[in-house]
Amino acid sequence: MSRDLPAPPLPTGSPAIPAQNAGPSPLTGLAPPTGLAPLTGLTGLTRFNAAAAGTAEAILLGCCGSRRWAERVAAHRPYPTLDALLAAADEASYDLPVADLEEALSSESSTAPHPDAPQAAHTALRAAHAAYESSFGHAFVISLDGVRPDERLDRVLAGIRSRLGNEPDEERATSADELRRLVRSRLRARLTLATPAQASGMR
Template sequence: MTGPTSTDPRSPTPGTAAFDHLPRHDAVAALLSVCSSPAWAEAVADGRPYHRLDALLAAADDRLARLDGAGIADALAGHPRIGERAIHSATSAREQAGMSDASDEVRAAMAEANAEYERRFGHVYLVCASGRGADELLGVLRERLGNTAGEETRRTRTELAAINRLRLTGLIVQDR
């Protein structure tokens, strides 16, 4: 065998190869567009090279699992409330597209549930909203209001990891 082929699982992912070769500050900037935690972005950038998307995703998950409370707070600060009309990034707007046609009643219920969630857990309600409609997002929020603080901490990290994976995949695939 002369080396890995394009269908060989050991072959580099084209977008990952480009990411691996970015200057550190450019890699960190790209990663901050995925997750607003500087500690996470720096740790993922410093773990390069990854060669393959699956290795990058695994490293991103690992670095997220190691974040302390301040790092998670930084990550959550980059996410708008579900259902807010003023969303600060095109990425968040795409992810929350299911809320775009929500009725005024659902929007009001979402705002009320968001406020209750923040009072209860001390941070923004985070859910991987991609592909989900307004009624489903509201239902998930109401369900999660019944979680304990510990359950919600774990769930928030799980949702953040899912969002990071989607965004990283988009970043790498678009760079092809």
């Protein structure tokens, strides 16, 4: 069943939405991880492997809001490589029951346009998010890896409009796939930092 979503046209060249895979992501409202600073001299994956269970789970929850998922991934440390961790994160995501997936999706928040975007962009995105959340009960989730910054806003709007026609089960599966890609990007960003000072301030 399809739904028509009216939205004002966007001015050409409007500013992009913020990047989703670094800093505090606009798709998450979760607090940044803490507790890594005492592991002085270690970076990235080594610090993650050496962290206390609660700290490791907090880092993971900053990437995906399912507690079951975070506990499972943290419990299988140490990981020999970042790719091994990403593979484990994927596997744990595939096995999530519906309730845990819904918990993860409920922790996501709607993407906002860049503060300098014109009012038309704010209006269009706000209307699109409202229509999506009314239909599916959670924020719209999309990975923007490989999308140019100046194309991200249009990609989000096009994605919402096309996915509004999905049945609930179909959209849940699509959201799970997009969330999985986002989680990989968030993990990679948090665990490939060059210095202890950067790692202790991971967002």
